Amino acid sequence: MSTRVNVGSKNPVKIRATENVLGRILGSVHVRGVEVDSGVPDQPVGMELTIRGAVNRAKNAFMDCDLSVGIESGLHRAPETITGFIDLQWCAIYDGSRITIGVSAGFEYPPSVIRDVLAGREVGEVMDELTGVDELGKKRGAVSFLSHGLLDRTGNTEQCVLMAMIPRMNPSLYGID
Known part of the structure; x- marks a missing residue:
């Protein structure tokens, strides 16, 4: 039987990244995007937010599914950097009782x-103007533009999904079996 997974977004990159990673880990998955409220500003700044x-x-996407996934990108203060900020994507995976968290490369x-x-x-909005690509974040992403195609947003998003699955892949090591 297929594992039913809801992603708390209609962004095709987040859906594809979740499907790619969970498909490799769980085998058969059915992933769908659902529009939910993140409860934070559209441009979060800071790790906690x-x-x-x-x-x-x-949590808001957990309905008629086995797992739900939330992915949020935000700017984090980072000393010794040119701008003072690093962009990181965080993933939360929820099974109705437990949250596991992972983060991407920044x-x-x-x-x-x-x-x-x-x-x-x-x-x-700013990156769309800079690159001339409409809805860059729903396509290859800023990371692809900035890395000259060496890493695209799907790959970057896959990183946080995989990291959030590590405790679930090793339940006895995390005391969750």
């Missing part, structure tokens, strides 16, 4: 992007 958004998405946006975001704009 970003994780809260991922957890809220996962990267730094150009200073002009950070300036605009701190002035109240969303990263996606």
